[in-house]
Amino acid sequence: MATLMTAPLTAEPDQGHDPLDGLAETMDRASFAAIAQMTHGLSPATLAQAFSDWAMHLAVSPGKRAQLAAKAVRKNLRLAEHLTDGKPAILPLPQDHRFDDPAWQAQPWSLLSQAFLLNQQWWHAATTGVMGVTAHHEAIVEFVARQMLDMMAPSNFLLTNPVLQQRIADTGGQCLVEGAHLLLEDMVNAMRGDPSPGSDGFIAGETVAVTPGKVVYRNRLMEMIQYAPTTGTVRPEPVLIIPAWIMKYYILDLSPENSLIRWLVGQGYTVFAISWHNPESADRDLDMDAYRRFGPLAALDAIGAITGAAKTHALGYCLGGTLLAVTAAAMARDGDERLASLTLLAAQTDFSEPGELGLFIDEAQINLLESLMWSRGYLDSGQMGGAFQLLRSNDLIWSRVLNTYLMGKREPLNDLMAWNADGTRMPYAMHSGYLRSFFLEDSLAEGQYEVDGRAISLTALHAPMFVVGTERDHVAPWRSVYKIHGLTPADIMFVLTSGGHNAGIVSEPGHPGRHFSMLERPAQAHSLSPDEWLASAPGHDGSWWLAWSDWLGAHSGEPVPPPPMGAADKGYPPLGDAPGLYVLER
Template structure:
């Protein structure tokens, strides 16, 4: 099996940012010996702190503490709150059991499921839970509402203190968690023995990047099993074309651009959860980009390389395989952001090349990007750049740690309690297996992404350059289908909704139940999915997110069905399916799906 170079038809600009023909070597940085030494030291510190900048945290806490020190009125307010809570607490614990009212003082916040079990309403456990929640509430009051503290620093301090408090939540300890107590009584302490075995197993697999055990979902066997062929390969992507499953197919192909932070097969999980399978069974010709997992030698691959070698290359290949047909382009997460950039250029330079643009949990304006922005400021980005400068890539451990902190109760503490105190493993799933199959990020690309998009918001404000030319999202004119998810901690739906302010297109906006991953993987066969939908025409008055929530119709079921209706409405009449797949030059395909790049670790 040979690796095909970029096709002759691909034309890249002859400038300093031209795409290299192979893995990129480390360039001469021109840095002084002192600067290089400083970067090495900061990179070593970054490895110890998991990529978090101590300077960023110190500056945030200094801002808060200095303003708090100059606010004696705030001291008095906090002291009175503590005294009032203490008096109410004393009244609560002295209440006879017959008159006991759970959550008399404070209730868990919406979305906090740590104390949702029925046993948490019993006095001893409920008292401990309310004591913890009162402390959490008091600290939130102490960190917020201080005049003069920057919003970013306020959020950092509140986040860090909340993370510290979460370590001592009563749900994390065997004696104060009623579920653990019940399990210990029922099993005679056997749950702790099982938890010990689980801990030993995890220690053995500490260096593994994939879940172990006989129930692991294997790529090509259990997930990523939709039939297809790799019809194109370059040094960054494999392009998969899926085999038709119907006699007649939609003549307009669908190109899916997944995020490169994870493997593409979140959109082709096990057959019942596969969006790819769902589409091909309804007559769509689907192409999928599978990104190569970069190494240190790829350190200088930038965001523009991903656009040219990724989206642009895939579009050119599809134009050869399905000539004369506009493309339905869809992008998920980072892939959606990249697609928006590429689509704006394509619709300016080649009008009509795209039939529609679909963005799935993808942001184009990063001013309200949620708690992820806590890790994105000048100090933090510079710290990450130093760490990546030495290694050439951002390793999977650093990325996974950041995302786990955003949902520490669900991703860290609840898992530790379940595995080690209750002694049970969560049932394996295809989504969990995919989540453990992370990829690396090249130094230059991740720096481009953090600085140009997150930190400076260049794309939304018209400063982002592609091939030296500014990208204007107002050039997006093709009909758009945009999906946000209700509990998204990576791409908050209000941030996704900002596409209405930037694109000059008809937009069907969907707000789906679930989070960043589970809200997108929403097969119709699975119960419990809901969504809201509202369509707006280009030129209509802007509808803000709060007003949108009031106007959008709420519907039961999966948004997948709504997307199929959208694609069908924006396509021509079905045509007979081709019986075989081939490469752009008419030769045989390169490989069977899922290809080779998805198997790289």
């Protein structure tokens, strides 16, 4: 009997690369980069998936729809009662100041504001609590709905804002002319890439970042500044400050009266600070490990040579704190005991609940950002700043549009605002790895993050830690910062201070209205939940800086004469005055 020969059902595996691989990736990257340019890095696919998930589950949830219908009826009845008795049907959230002016209490403006607030509340109920919707998709839908509502608020429009109408009447319409002039000025500055108006009054080395010191080390990624002592003796352990490289280091050295660095020098410490290079396209391949090696590790080598100190206190702020935690864990794994203590300011080590920044982190979003960075070699500061502004669009976007372009009043810049506008870029390899390893995979908290080819674990950390979270942080929510309690057995003094991500840290003694809570978790002790900690931690008025100084002093040796400024004989000569060259890079 003849045998029927058939072709194999599967093809032989390719013996080489497809010749179109490189071209295909280039074409796809270019396509995604173009989409990212048009959408400012927001993934249309993510938005479509989120809204389809929400809409389809809502469509098959008759109970939820009935509940929403009943809520709509009740809210309309409350609005009708407001019309008859004048009593508020709803109060704005504590942080919402759009309707604070007494003019909003008169009709018909009160009706408009109350209807808006009730509608806002209804949409929050409609976009949350729908069974079957993933938590990520629910957060996106709720966030987008909130953005749309904020855009349509009656305070944003001439016909529905009595305060704006009064301003126009008082100025004879001149405020609109002034607003148009300010809008044109901002558009021209944006196209030219010029700094914000008024920022010329805050120049690094002239009015901000003026604490005396010398640049004593420089490599391709950072300069290290050693600050001149102002006390006759200093603690034997120097302090190394590792700022985030999303923004420039002088957030901690603003004006003399609110400079953490100047204040710390005055407390009798030898202070060193890293000032990061502002990356360019040629720096596209600098990754997180490069920041570790050229940053804190190189700085510790230099500090040891200059001061002769065996131990150094290290402080990391925001992303700099995450880098410090990585560096410290790798050092502990390798038996390097040069760190006397760790201070983490608004820094996350567990990214499982990163707050609203997590809205911008999923595979589709990261793919768009990677394609955008692939075409440039970096992520521009405006892209990151735009994401932060969206998190607080009511305060940072629409209030600015109203006050600047309609009221014709530009808010004067202060040092913190000028610093915030002085952004930096993020190199492609670093930012891609950071988003994937930390936000998407949470590999540091999972004990899977690798340094030099081997995993590190924060359980290896035993140096005492001073950790600060801020009450209104939209970048590193304090409950996320608090998660370090579950990652290390070390002694942790945790502080929750008033303010946000920046203003809560720049909290100099004497600043009015400041307060903080503080409670220690001894080494190896049981950790409280965030809510338990909040209920147990004693409250204090004033600045947390003073408490940190006391804590730092308790972990330091007896004062000694100050070390020299640099050490030319050991390869670390003073290279120039602070604040150095890198901080001036645009």
